[in-house]
Amino acid sequence: MGPDKEIAFVLDGSGSIGPEDFESAKDFIYNVMKKLWERCVNCKFAIVQYGNIVRTELSLTEKNDAREALEKVKNIQQILSYTITASAINHVLEHVFVPEKGSREDSKKMIIVLTDRRIFLDPMNLTAVLNSPKMQNVVRFAIGNTTTGDPGTEIAFVLDGSGSTEPEDFEKAKDLISKVMKKCKFAVVQYGNIITELSLLENNDKKKALEKVKDIQQIKQHTITASAINHVLEHVFVAENGSREDSKKIIIVLTDGRIFLDPMNLTTVLNSPKMHNILRFATGIGPYENHRENSNNNDKSSEEYEDSE
Template sequence: MKMKMFLAAAALLALLLSSSHAQDTGTKCKTTAQADLVLLVDGSWSIGRINFKTIRNFIARIVSVFDISPDRVQIGLAQYSGDPKTEWQLNAHSTKASLLDAIATLPYKGGTTMTGMALNFILQNNFKTSAGMRENSRKIGILITDGKSQDEIVFTSQSLRENGIELYAVGVNNADEDELRAIASDPDDIHMYNVNDFKFLVDIVDEITVNLCNSIKGPVPLSAVKNMNVYDETSTTMKVRWGAAEGATGYMMLYRAINATEPQLEQEVRVGGEVTDVQLVQLTPSTAYSISLYALHGDALEGTGVTCAASPSGAPNPQSGPP
């Protein structure tokens, strides 16, 4: 079930309701990628001032994990009810301390819930180069709402996605799950959250920050090995060194003799991702070898197979097929 209902001990609420300056402000999302995040916060009357304070601290917890700077992550914020308002643009706060100060003093707006208008507002006003958006940054919008929109949200959400903006939707209390699903990017289990009370926002903050960090980093390119060198050859050994491939979890080396008097089987060596130098041993003197090196990304799948028993002379050889 895509709706995420979290039941936690009430004692955890104290952690969420603490001052944003008491939050752990250490950067936990380590990346060199540039990202522009716009928070779209529902400030309608149904939320109330006490719950709006909880939202402020929820936002502060999210912000605290990122490296806030003009060269890394920028975060803007718009608040909406009947009419949206930009509280600050992407390039307004160049440090985490300044951004947390702004969050701590974010005023409560009040009004009705016009989510569709607000989504169109951030597309037209916040995701713009004039507002600090960078052309090559990863662009992410994060909606936080507690109710059903009183206007259309499907087409405006689609327009944001068509403009390369990844959308997260966080619903609380009376939020409409179908609307959250329509707004959020796929897959829902990463981009959509729905809790039945403001005090349970604390239970999703770690998960959403991890997923946001992964969105900012983007897919890891499957890079190849660089600059392989063979050196220190002896009559029966040689060493091979190479440059590390970014993101590799290991390396596989295949080698075989290419000028031996008899056909040679290909040999295999596997090492971990931290290894970039191996020695090949028990080689044949005065023999050339072909060496191929592959970077591995992810864990290998392993299995076993067993051959059939030899058939009696003249009997057909049984064959096994897929189950």
């Protein structure tokens, strides 16, 4: 099963966040937690909100009852007042990612800050917190209403539309994409053949972008996962298609775990220099365990994809 994955959401509830945006951020957290819990049995979540105080809204120890945890997300009330982002992130390091609060030393840890990126009357220095020894090996990125010139975060979904993915699972994967593509710049690449279904340039009209995701038709054909990931590196995360060199980049592969008749080698693609500093995840769709059990280890045209990043 591998080590636990611990994800701490740091939610800006200060006075600079409008009520509608605050509810939208809660919806984002709710949908991410719900969808990941359906596929990731060893994922644990925490939520820390901040305004003029810092408050743990959900701890890592509350994962046993998913329904109750999700209800707690819905019921979070905005704190308002100051914007003490650095103090909130430090709170995660000091009071969330600690053994007595359910954290494991060997777990993979991530901090996701949902903020408008303003800081006001924070007693702590953000740079000092981010450079703290306790931040070592903690992956972090910010999502939210970016200020002008902020590089932001770019997320490319790589969607397995090959013949090995059942139509129902394909629709579920599209639904997952739609649920989370509200706070960043997104691209969607489908493969059977490879098609960029949504580019980073098409994010200005979110309603239209969401409609494009809903209307994606499954390609079928071969399972060329490595080629699809390489397509993101060569044709999505490039300046001419709306990518910024200084942005944080994430690739999320939604796949049943199989690779079939791919002309490219997955290990080679993942070790490409262009993959440097790109955070990547794989999430399973369909009966992934059955595919793994039934795969023919002697068939060199077929291989499993299981990215541990």
